[in-house]
Amino acid sequence: MKLSIEEKKILYAFGCGSHENTVRRLKWVTALTVDEKVKRRVLCLARKLDDGGAGEWYPCFYRHLRLEMEGYFEAKKHIRMVEKSTDWEGFYGKAV
Numbered sequence: 606m607k608l609s610i611e612e613k614k615i616l617y618a619f620g621c622g623s624h625e626n627t628v629r630r631l632k633w634v635t636a637l638t639v640d641e642k643v644k645r646r647v648l649c650l651a652r653k654l655d656d657g658g659a660g661e662w663y664p665c666f667y668r669h670l671r672l673e674m675e676g677y678f679e680a681k682k683h684i685r686m687v688e689k690s691t692d693w694e695g696f697y698g699k700a701v
Contacts, residue, residue, distance in 0.1 A: 617674040624663035
């Protein structure tokens with residue numbers, strides 16, 4: 606199953622190891638969401654996961670998704686740290 610980074614973030618936030626509970630939770634999130642774009646994205650993800658046969662492989666898929674997203678957020682944190690630590694231009698005056 607191919608997922609966009611937005612769909613992966615939604616699953617990281619609202620998903621769990623149980624396929625049935627995840628689909629049910631995503632449908633509830635869809636009902637509670639006000640923003641139409643987000644509502645459509647969450648509903649499409651719930652429908653994508655609700656297609657037949659996903660219950661068998663979903664727990665393994667979810668574990669791999671969690672590991673992938675933890676690595677993604679860790680890499681973003683390191684990038685922010687590098688960007689912060691290399692901003693030394695303010696400490697130096699103008700070149701003469």
